[in-house]
Amino acid sequence: MAIGVKVMKRPGAEISYLRATLKGMALTLSHLWRPKVTMQYPEEKSSKDWTLSPRWRGTHRMLTDEQGRAKCVACGLCPQICPANCIKLVPGEDEQGNRYPLIYEIDEFRCVFCGYCQEVCPEEAIHVGVHYENSEYSRDRFVYDLERLCAQTHPVSTLWDPSDPKGE
Amino acid sequence: MGDELLNLTIDGVRVSVPKGTLVIEAAKQAGVLVPHYCYHPGLPVAGLCRMCLVEIEKAPKLQIACATQAAEGMVVRTQSPQAKSGRMGVLELLLINHPLDCPICDQAGECELQDFTFQEGRPATRYSPHYAKRFNPVEDFGPDVLYVPNRCILCTRCVRFMEDVAKEPVLNVSERGDRAYIGIHSEGRLDHPWAGNVVDLCPVGSLLSKDFLHKARAWELDKTASICTGCSQGCNVTLDTRENVIVRVRPRSNLEVNRFFICDHGRMNYRWMNRGDRIEAPLVRRGGELHATDWDEALDFVASRMRGAGGRAVALVSPRVSTEALFFARELFRGLEWSGAFQVVMGEEAPLAGVPNLALRAERAPNASGAELLGYSREYAAAVATAETAAVVLVLDEPDIAVRTAGALIYVGTVLPERARDAQAVLPIANVAEEEGTYVNRDGRVQRYFQAKSAPGMARPAWWVFSELVTALSGGPGGHVGTAAEAFDRLAASVEAFRGLSYAQLGFGGAPTPVATVVPA
Numbered sequence: 120m121a122i123g124v125k126v127m128k129r130p131g132a133e134i135s136y137l138r139a140t141l142k143g144m145a146l147t148l149s150h151l152w153r154p155k156v157t158m159q160y161p162e163e164k165s166s167k168d169w170t171l172s173p174r175w176r177g178t179h180r181m182l183t184d185e186q187g188r189a190k191c192v193a194c195g196l197c198p199q200i201c202p203a204n205c206i207k208l209v210p211g212e213d214e215q216g217n218r219y220p221l222i223y224e225i226d227e228f229r230c231v232f233c234g235y236c237q238e239v240c241p242e243e244a245i246h247v248g249v250h251y252e253n254s255e256y257s258r259d260r261f262v263y264d265l266e267r268l269c270a271q272t273h274p275v276s277t278l279w280d281p282s283d284p285k286g287e
Numbered sequence: 288m289g290d291e292l293l294n295l296t297i298d299g300v301r302v303s304v305p306k307g308t309l310v311i312e313a314a315k316q317a318g319v320l321v322p323h324y325c326y327h328p329g330l331p332v333a334g335l336c337r338m339c340l341v342e343i344e345k346a347p348k349l350q351i352a353c354a355t356q357a358a359e360g361m362v363v364r365t366q367s368p369q370a371k372s373g374r375m376g377v378l379e380l381l382l383i384n385h386p387l388d389c390p391i392c393d394q395a396g397e398c399e400l401q402d403f404t405f406q407e408g409r410p411a412t413r414y415s416p417h418y419a420k421r422f423n424p425v426e427d428f429g430p431d432v433l434y435v436p437n438r439c440i441l442c443t444r445c446v447r448f449m450e451d452v453a454k455e456p457v458l459n460v461s462e463r464g465d466r467a468y469i470g471i472h473s474e475g476r477l478d479h480p481w482a483g484n485v486v487d488l489c490p491v492g493s494l495l496s497k498d499f500l501h502k503a504r505a506w507e508l509d510k511t512a513s514i515c516t517g518c519s520q521g522c523n524v525t526l527d528t529r530e531n532v533i534v535r536v537r538p539r540s541n542l543e544v545n546r547f548f549i550c551d552h553g554r555m556n557y558r559w560m561n562r563g564d565r566i567e568a569p570l571v572r573r574g575g576e577l578h579a580t581d582w583d584e585a586l587d588f589v590a591s592r593m594r595g596a597g598g599r600a601v602a603l604v605s606p607r608v609s610t611e612a613l614f615f616a617r618e619l620f621r622g623l624e625w626s627g628a629f630q631v632v633m634g635e636e637a638p639l640a641g642v643p644n645l646a647l648r649a650e651r652a653p654n655a656s657g658a659e660l661l662g663y664s665r666e667y668a669a670a671v672a673t674a675e676t677a678a679v680v681l682v683l684d685e686p687d688i689a690v691r692t693a694g695a696l697i698y699v700g701t702v703l704p705e706r707a708r709d710a711q712a713v714l715p716i717a718n719v720a721e722e723e724g725t726y727v728n729r730d731g732r733v734q735r736y737f738q739a740k741s742a743p744g745m746a747r748p749a750w751w752v753f754s755e756l757v758t759a760l761s762g763g764p765g766g767h768v769g770t771a772a773e774a775f776d777r778l779a780a781s782v783e784a785f786r787g788l789s790y791a792q793l794g795f796g797g798a799p800t801p802v803a804t805v806v807p808a
């Protein structure tokens with residue numbers, strides 16, 4: 120038994136797509152005279168309407184003292200607090216007999232960018248950075264050693280300040 | 288003293304203590320740890336840090352719990368507002384010149400100043416941030432001890448240890464008032480064989496071990512109860528392990544053996560436990576060469592060699608292996624004409640003058656008594672001579688074997704010495720840090736040690752290896768032995784000297800063997 124198909128009868132204005140097409144074109148054309156919001160990303164990295172938040176937590180940076188040495192004293196608090204277990208630290212001594220990290224490595228692939236390392240650091244040495252461009256040609260380049268962490272130049276995060284929760 | 292008990296109330300808890308007990312010790316019975324720095328149960332009372340202030344009813348002022356003896360009907364309040372504010376004041380004064388260098392201090396995490404400040408100190412300092420703290424440079428006190436005077440709170444535990452326990456008074460308190468520091472005799476060195484204890488006694492990070500300096504943080508360490516293998520005294524120790532590597536040995540208190548101390552020889556005697564060149568798989572001789580194999584084949588191989596052997600058997604054992612291993616090694620030769628011997632490395636004896644019957648013994652063998660109780664003799668040279676003509680020679684973890692034999696040589700050990708390459712079979716075993724077991728010290732006290740790290744590769748506890756062999760040889764009466772507890776219970780059931788002891792009952796403190804006779808010191 121064949122199934123009967125009911126064909127609806129609609130007015131001609133509704134069947135024609137011309138009207139809807141023109142409506143869409145008019146909207147598209149109207150955008151030509153509106154203000155531009157697109158940023159030309161690789162050339163342009165911030166605009167007056169948009170910048171990266173100073174509280175952004177990106178790849179790490181180790182701050183250095185006047186002699187260019189890492190401020191880290193290898194106290195072991197950051198590997199302890201790290202929820203992703205991405206910091207490797209072997210403490211030792213420098214030439215002056217001060218406590219100093221022999222090995223300090225952060226695996227940025229494992230890192231969850233929580234910023235606890237910066238928060239816990241008593242020497243204000245390790246910081247998460249206001250930085251997001253991290254492409255590399257090989258995976259092992261994502262384990263940052265002490266030399267590389269010290270060589271980073273991007274600004275460091277201010278983190279969230281409980282006394283100023285809105286960042287004002 | 289002794290029988291007469293006094294009743295007193297501490298923080299509302301009624302306790303009964305013998306006459307002469309100090310309030311601070313009575314408080315421990317009530318479950319209260321009164322904060323203290325200068326007091327230590329192993330040292331004479333000084334009463335100078337004033338940290339253990341408590342309120343005692345009917346006393347006009349706060350009293351120090353460490354120098355006040357308990358009295359009948361005494362009512363002590365350790366947590367009253369008055370006592371707490373007194374202790375808070377003491378802490379504030381102790382912290383005036385204490386540097387804020389916890390991040391680089393080795394004591395951080397096990398520091399009593401940190402603990403008690405966190406517990407009941409002032410939340411913030413009232414001193415100006417511009418106040419220049421007292422500064423003195425770090426001093427080198429001895430072979431293993433550094434003194435950081437800035438961190439010192441002058442509790443004088445180190446001074447009293449050297450003077451009253453070691454009886455070599457090289458330390459004192461020099462200068463007075465806020466210039467005071469711990470001074471060392473101008474021609475003296477802190478090189479007493481027991482001097483390392485001042486590092487453990489120091490409640491802060493002022494006296495540091497050079498060996499442990501910057502090696503690990505306190506919170507990274509896994510602590511395991513063990514027995515020192517340095518000599519036949521059998522001091523109780525704690526092995527501190529970090530990532531499967533033993534980094535430190537500290538004394539574990541046992542009033543019957545070593546009280547609160549260990550000697551520096553024992554303290555430094557741990558590096559061999561971390562050796563990397565270990566045997567990791569059983570080796571059997573096939574076609575003139577040793578081949579790595581699995582345990583099933585290795586045990587079958589050794590059992591078949593032993594089954595076929597008629598004649599004399601010799602066991603050359605190390606006095607550093609567990610009593611259980613020595614027992615099952617002996618069981619292996621049941622029914623054979625058998626002799627077993629061990630050799631003891633001798634060193635210099637170094638007593639701790641202030642503690643009776645405590646010394647670094649000349650016999651550097653932790654289980655010589657256990658071996659003797661199980662019938663092994665000290666006639667090592669004679670046994671080596673007998674081994675030349677014996678049918679089976681078992682060498683148990685004795686790396687410098689000088690044995691030549693016509694029979695089957697079976698080497699069971701942790702590392703593979705050159706001479707053992709002639710063996711028919713080589714079986715890998717765990718060392719003292721990697722297994723559970725017991726030692727018998729020179730006074731006949733059976734003490735347990737616990738597993739601190741994992742054994743490399745296929746290495747197994749020696750008692751397991753021998754018990755499997757015994758089962759394979761005898762067709763298995765009693766069945767397999769799975770735990771050190773079962774191994775010990777088998778030993779206790781069949782050896783007269785251990786009759787009546789159970790593994791659980793030994794606990795952390797050990798127990799004397801029923802036949803124990805105190806060897807005169």
